[in-house]
Amino acid sequence: MKNQHPSTINKSKIINGLIVLLVGLVFFVKQFDVYIPNWLFTWQMLLILIGIIQLFKHNFQKMSGYVLIVIGCTLQFHDFYPDYVQLRFFWPLLIMGVGISMLLKGGFFQFNTKKTIATEKQVDQIQSFALFAGLKKRITSQTIKGGVVTSIFGGNEIDFSQADFEDEITLDIQCVFGGVTFIVPSNWEIIYEVNSVFGGLDDQRIPIELSTETTRKTLRLTGSCVFGGIEVSNHIK
Numbered sequence: 001m002k003n004q005h006p007s008t009i010n011k012s013k014i015i016n017g018l019i020v021l022l023v024g025l026v027f028f029v030k031q032f033d034v035y036i037p038n039w040l041f042t043w044q045m046l047l048i049l050i051g052i053i054q055l056f057k058h059n060f061q062k063m064s065g066y067v068l069i070v071i072g073c074t075l076q077f078h079d080f081y082p083d084y085v086q087l088r089f090f091w092p093l094l095i096m097g098v099g100i101s102m103l104l105k106g107g108f109f110q111f112n113t114k115k116t117i118a119t120e121k122q123v124d125q126i127q128s129f130a131l132f133a134g135l136k137k138r139i140t141s142q143t144i145k146g147g148v149v150t151s152i153f154g155g156n157e158i159d160f161s162q163a164d165f166e167d168e169i170t171l172d173i174q175c176v177f178g179g180v181t182f183i184v185p186s187n188w189e190i191i192y193e194v195n196s197v198f199g200g201l202d203d204q205r206i207p208i209e210l211s212t213e214t215t216r217k218t219l220r221l222t223g224s225c226v227f228g229g230i231e232v233s234n235h236i237k
Helices: 006-030 043-057 063-080 087-104
Strands: 116-120 125-131 134-139 146-152 155-159 168-176 179-183 188-197 200-203 217-226 229-233
Touching (some): 043 063, 063 087, 125 134, 146 155, 168 179, 217 229
Parallel strands (some): 116 134, 134 155
16 A cells, blocks of 8 residues: 555544534533524535535635535525525526636536536546536546546546556545546556545456556545445446
């Protein structure tokens, strides 16, 4: 196994530890019949909490963190003020916001009503954002450095079978009510460090004997998966 990067891992563990400690403290205080609003224990607040965590972990530069907070806050306010917060206007506005981001960032977000297939030959950082849609990418770059894969009410399928990199890379996964599938070469080792809430990893790789001369590579998966799943395979279905 490759050497870990202590500074990055410690920061992530500290943030996650503080969040878990805070949640535990709230439940502990509640046992003394101290009044705590019920809305703190809703799935909308869970989305907001995950968004805040992502912003702190990525220096407030992660768009998916803002998206989760906006969705969570809007749905929470809708429960309190259903006559004032109209969801029939919210979803079109959210989609329009994604469209504006696409225009401003020159196609950074991939948004489609149909599942598309895109081949990326010369790319260092993998960037894939699926929102209410299915996205399929084939990566053939030999110089991958890492990246971010986000699935919100959608799915990403990324084929790395013809890709390569040096030693080790890290992919940050953000999966909320969605799924991510990776197709990887047989010599890639997968290290799973994703925080899961009603989610998990399905490793469907077929065991293959590798020669001692084969160079092993390490793909480290980090991030969070809420009500979703991550699948890893070494063959195209």
